[in-house]
Amino acid sequence: MTLVMGGVxxxxxxxxxxxxxxRWLRGQGLDFDYVLYSNYERQVEELVAGxxxxxxxxxxxxxxxxxxxxxxxxxxxxxVMRDTDQDLTSVVVVRADSPxxxxxxxxxxxxxxxxxxSPQSTLIPLSYLHGEGVGDLTVRRFDVGVGLHGDxxxxxxxxxxxxxxxEVDAACMIDGNHLLFGREGTLPAGATRILAQTxxxxxxxxxxxxxxxxxxxAEFVRxxxxxxxxxxxxxxxxxxxxxxRWVPGRTSGFGPLGRAVDETGFYDAAGGVAAVDYVx
Amino acid sequence: MSLDLGMLGFDRGAHLLVRxxxxxxxxxxxxxxxxxxxxxxxxxRAWARAExxxxxxxxxxxxxxxxxxxxxxxxxxxxxxxxxxxxxxxxVARPPGRWGLAARGALVEAGGPESRFDLADRxxxxxxxxxxxxxxxxxxxxxxxTAVEWAAPAEIPPDVExxxxxxxxxxxxxxxxxxxxPAGLLARVHPHFREVQQxxxxxxxxxxxxxxxxxxxxxxxGGEMGTSSAGGRSSLATLLVEPDxxxxxxxxxxxxxxxxxxxxxxxxxxAPDPVTARITHLARVDEARxxxxxxxxxxxxxxxxPSLRGRLRGAIERRHDALADTAGLNADVFDALVVxxxxxxSPEAIAHGFAxxxxxxxxxxDGRRARLARLGFPPDEAAxxxxxxxxxxx
Numbered sequence: 001m002t003l004v005m006g007g008v009x010x011x012x013x014x015x016x017x018x019x020x021x022x023r024w025l026r027g028q029g030l031d032f033d034y035v036l037y038s039n040y041e042r043q044v045e046e047l048v049a050g051x052x053x054x055x056x057x058x059x060x061x062x063x064x065x066x067x068x069x070x071x072x073x074x075x076x077x078x079x080v081m082r083d084t085d086q087d088l089t090s091v092v093v094v095r096a097d098s099p100x101x102x103x104x105x106x107x108x109x110x111x112x113x114x115x116x117x118s119p120q121s122t123l124i125p126l127s128y129l130h131g132e133g134v135g136d137l138t139v140r141r142f143d144v145g146v147g148l149h150g151d152x153x154x155x156x157x158x159x160x161x162x163x164x165x166x167e168v169d170a171a172c173m174i175d176g177n178h179l180l181f182g183r184e185g186t187l188p189a190g191a192t193r194i195l196a197q198t199x200x201x202x203x204x205x206x207x208x209x210x211x212x213x214x215x216x217x218a219e220f221v222r223x224x225x226x227x228x229x230x231x232x233x234x235x236x237x238x239x240x241x242x243x244x245r246w247v248p249g250r251t252s253g254f255g256p257l258g259r260a261v262d263e264t265g266f267y268d269a270a271g272g273v274a275a276v277d278y279v280x
Numbered sequence: 281m282s283l284d285l286g287m288l289g290f291d292r293g294a295h296l297l298v299r300x301x302x303x304x305x306x307x308x309x310x311x312x313x314x315x316x317x318x319x320x321x322x323x324x325r326a327w328a329r330a331e332x333x334x335x336x337x338x339x340x341x342x343x344x345x346x347x348x349x350x351x352x353x354x355x356x357x358x359x360x361x362x363x364x365x366x367x368x369x370x371x372v373a374r375p376p377g378r379w380g381l382a383a384r385g386a387l388v389e390a391g392g393p394e395s396r397f398d399l400a401d402r403x404x405x406x407x408x409x410x411x412x413x414x415x416x417x418x419x420x421x422x423x424x425x426t427a428v429e430w431a432a433p434a435e436i437p438p439d440v441e442x443x444x445x446x447x448x449x450x451x452x453x454x455x456x457x458x459x460x461x462p463a464g465l466l467a468r469v470h471p472h473f474r475e476v477q478q479x480x481x482x483x484x485x486x487x488x489x490x491x492x493x494x495x496x497x498x499x500x501x502g503g504e505m506g507t508s509s510a511g512g513r514s515s516l517a518t519l520l521v522e523p524d525x526x527x528x529x530x531x532x533x534x535x536x537x538x539x540x541x542x543x544x545x546x547x548x549x550x551a552p553d554p555v556t557a558r559i560t561h562l563a564r565v566d567e568a569r570x571x572x573x574x575x576x577x578x579x580x581x582x583x584x585x586p587s588l589r590g591r592l593r594g595a596i597e598r599r600h601d602a603l604a605d606t607a608g609l610n611a612d613v614f615d616a617l618v619v620x621x622x623x624x625x626s627p628e629a630i631a632h633g634f635a636x637x638x639x640x641x642x643x644x645x646d647g648r649r650a651r652l653a654r655l656g657f658p659p660d661e662a663a664x665x666x667x668x669x670x671x672x673x674x
Contacts (some may be wrong), residue, residue: 091322097301175326178319182291191289194319229332231354232391244332246353 005054006043010151013240020237023094030113030216030221039147039280041273048074054211057205058149059119059257067206068228068271073251078205078251079221082243085203086253089175090125092165092196100169103132103196109169110138112159118150119257121159125172127199129261136279140168140170147280153177160186169197285315290323302333310340310348321345341510348363348456359390364472368411373402375472384472399525403584409576410475414437417569424493430500434553439625441501443445443616444556447547448498449506450613453490454540454674457516459487461532465525479573486566493559500555509610515672519601521664526581526588527595533574536674537567538651542643543673550621550636578655589656593665608671644673
């Protein structure tokens with residue numbers, strides 16, 4: 001049976017990536033195909049409805065898959081992840097001359113974040129600040145690529161720019177983008193300071209639903225985990241998708257985002273979309 | 281191993297030092313990194329994750345982290361190979377397409393695109409003389425603006441000037457052909473044969489200068505360009521369609537440009553003005569190099585391909601047949617050469633000029649036969665083939 005995987009077209013390169021994986025996987029003897037969705041919400045609904053077998057999910061999409069599946073008597077597993085999906089952190093950044101010395105000093109401040117559905121630059125850091133007892137925050141959101149769960153980097157970059165321009169007191173972003181923004185000059189060297197770093201969390205995961213053909217699903221995961229960076233045929237695919245190797249999936253790293261989703265009521269317990277101003 | 285970055289952060293190049301330190305330990309081994317940049321811990325974690333290295337905080341120490349070297353950097357070079365050696369002695373017989381544009385002698389990562397350089401056989405493109413000819417050509421480049429005294433005074437009768445303009449017009453047409461042919465071959469030669477590419481590139485650059493100076497001379501005294509005949513262009517067009525490297529080189533460089541050596545010498549000798557004499561001299565020196573490469577290449581080819589002479593003969597015959605029904609040399613050009621050599625319109629002068637052009641034909645034929653003999657053709661066959669060469673000279 002054909003194993004069909006869903007992916008979200010957050011960038012034109014997604015076609016190149018999954019065409020390459022499709023060619024390679026089929027070359028290994030797996031009857032594999034993929035479909036692309038314009039946003040994660042539709043992908044998750046299709047997964048739980050059994051119209052696709054696997055979904056390359058954002059962490060937020062994983063949480064919704066889990067809730068939606070449970071509500072319908074189905075199960076999903078976090079089957080395989082990129083090595084770069086584990087133990088990420090987000091940072092809260094202020095300008096170098098900011099009077100803030102700890103997150104508590106952000107009380108009453110304006111904080112720039114990414115898109116409404118971005119785990120790394122909106123949901124997790126705001127939940128972190130909330131947990132640290134920082135109240136009375138004004139949140140300035142940069143809704144770029146809504147429905148893509150923050151895969152589109154634009155919102156985070158706009159938040160960083162707003163910080164440098166003096167429009168906000170602080171900005172939130174994932175650690176890797178802080179590194180990137182420094183190198184590309186969005187955050188000029190010495191102009192900003194990291195005020196706080198969240199605890200570690202996990203990012204994307206390959207969700208497989210229990211209606212998937214079991215043998216093909218197992219072979220899919222086995223083949224992905226067998227991909228070697230030393231293989232010149234495979235290496236360009238891994239480089240494009242941003243990993244060095246696939247590692248077994250886990251669910252232990254989704255706690256911080258789960259808390260954020262509950263605090264904001266982003267999804268309800270049954271996996272329904274409850275965020276009022278969220279229109280993918 | 282421990283690395284102290286001082287105040288250097290990842291926004292100012294710290295990754296270079298970290299990568300270098302990791303390169304000094306084995307896969308799985310650890311280095312300790314310390315530093316004063318406030319963002320260092322955040323950036324080390326993100327960088328190490330993206331690069332496939334392990335990252336850990338050191339529990340009882342501030343501003344100190346450990347990284348364990350991952351396998352990615354090592355894995356990237358599994359299956360890498362040297363693209364031959366950098367020198368001429370490092371040239372291989374058949375460089376693979378996967379080496380593509382890599383420098384000769386470079387360590388080439390496995391994977392990447394297959395290149396489409398179809399001229400990838402040492403025996404097809406190489407000549408041992410190529411590196412020396414290239415060095416000579418590079419040293420002999422001249423600047424049209426300064427190598428020619430364009431303002432040199434000249435008293436030229438209008439009829440003779442018209443002949444110069446016609447000949448220049450013809451030369452430009454031929455030089456354009458002589459640029460397009462090597463440029464087309466150049467784009468097909470595997471870059472592994474760097475010296476051949478370089479030589480062809482300089483050859484094309486030579487022709488570019490020739491086009492410039494001949495055009496400039498044609499227009500120097502305010503006239504308009506001369507005529508271009510259909511037959512002349514037909515003859516040149518047959519040079520553009522020859523796909524075989526050796527045959528194209530043979531027809532263009534050995535026979536065509538070889539014939540042009542005699543033509544350019546003729547023009548220098550009979551030039552009515554110093555500019556014409558100078559530019560035909562400069563062009564002839566360049567063309568002599570092109571001929572030398574063509575002959576050297578085909579001599580090498582002849583040693584490895586016993587069928588070469590038969591193919592060369594076939595190429596001449598095919599081109600002759602293709603041109604059998606065309607006029608050959610532009611009649612205006614022939615007349616202009618006579619007038620140039622005559623220098624005036626008196627019957628005696630014209631007779632003298634006509635004889636000079638006949639001598640030119642003889643000199644071209646002598647040169648072709650000599651070069652064909654160098655390629656191993658017996659004298660009678662060389663004479664027969666030389667006679668089949670296009671009447672358009674090139």
